[in-house]
Amino acid sequence: MMNETEFDLNLLPVVLAIAEERSVSRAAERLGWSQPKVSIALAKLRAALDDPLFIRGSHGMSPTPRALALLVPTRDILARVKNEVLIRAAFNPVTTTRRFTFALSDIGEMTFLPKLLAYLQAHAPNATVRSVTLPPDEIAVGLENGDIDLAVGYFPDLKGRNFFQQRLFTHSFISLLNAKHPIKGRRISMEEFLRIGHAVISAEGRSQEVFEQLLAKHRIERRIVLSTPHFMSIPFIIASTELLVTVPYAVGESFAKVANIRLIEPPLEIPQFDLKQHWHRKYAKDEANMWIRSVLVKLFSA
Structure with a gap:
């Protein structure tokens, strides 16, 4: 007896097509196959299942009891392949709980x-x-x-x-100062940048590295007064001190909305990322x- 690993599942549509069409030629047309290909598939099925499966009669190809027994599981298998294998499950954002x-x-x-x-x-x-x-x-x-x-x-x-x-x-970077800081203008000078005290954020995120690497490349050493791993305290620290901090631009814009601080351009061109x-x-x-x-x-x- 043939086991499941030897049986060619591609032959199952042939059983269903011949049973419903009662004709090898019409089954071939339905499957989009040539008639000889369907005949060969039927021969393989007969050999695999040790049953004639279909007998030619006055009303076309008549299924044997073995063929009739195959129809329900074959329809189920083909429907599951179509609905669960071939059709990708649709994602509905309205109902998802993902x-x-x-x-x-x-x-x-x-x-x-x-x-x-x-x-x-x-x-x-x-x-x-x-x-x-x-x-x-x-x-x-x-x-x-x-x-x-x-x-x-x-x-x-x-x-x-x-x-x-x-x-x-x-993205780019921007520096932040207390809104009442004595340094004015839209851009801080390099002299002022080197003289002023800095707050430096050493967080897990990698974006801050871009600015730090640029300073290292130009051998610019700041006067670091505060080093912290936290961003969230920065707007309140800057608003109440005369320190300067340089952060990604979108972060600086957000901070300027919640604290008494202003944006000022750094003294050197910073690569965007x-x-x-x-x-x-x-x-x-x-x-x-x-x-x-x-x-x-x-x-x-x-």
Whole structure:
């Protein structure tokens, strides 16, 4: 007796077509096959199942009891292949209860989450969001195993053929001062920049590296008064001291709205850097992942 690994499942549509059409030629037309191909398939079926399956009679090809017994499971198998294998499950944001997980730095949260959460509340009200901050190697593992849907921001370590990326917008840096600081103008001079006390943020996010690397390249040494891993205290510190801090532009704009501080251009040209969304190639065609990527493009692409 032939076992399931030897049986050619591609032959099953032939059983159904001949049974319903009662004709090899009409079955061939229905399947889009040639008549000889259907005849060969029928011969294989007869040999595999040790039964003639169809007998030619006055009303065409008449199924044997063995063929009749095959019809219900064959219809079920073909329907399941069509509905569960060939048809991709549709993602419906209105009804989804999915939790989307993003790898974000704290400045990434400030930049992306307010708009994103507002959009999800309007268009995917039952969806939830989880934000994680992890070392680059753990982010890569999380993207691969599906624990993280997207890494959004500045992640230069996410390279290689297994990671896809899409630019959202380009970022730069801005310096911040107390609104009543004696240094005036739109740009601070290098002399003032070197003389003034600085607050420096050494957070998990990689974007701050761009500015620090530029200073190192030009051998510029600031007078660092405060070093902190936290962004959230910075606007209140700057508003109540005469320190200067340099941060990504979108962060500086946000801080200026909540504290008595103003923006001032740094004394040197700072390279811009791209903020991107990154995902693993395993999930490139995942419906939910595709949808949330399209949302980020809609909200932030420039």
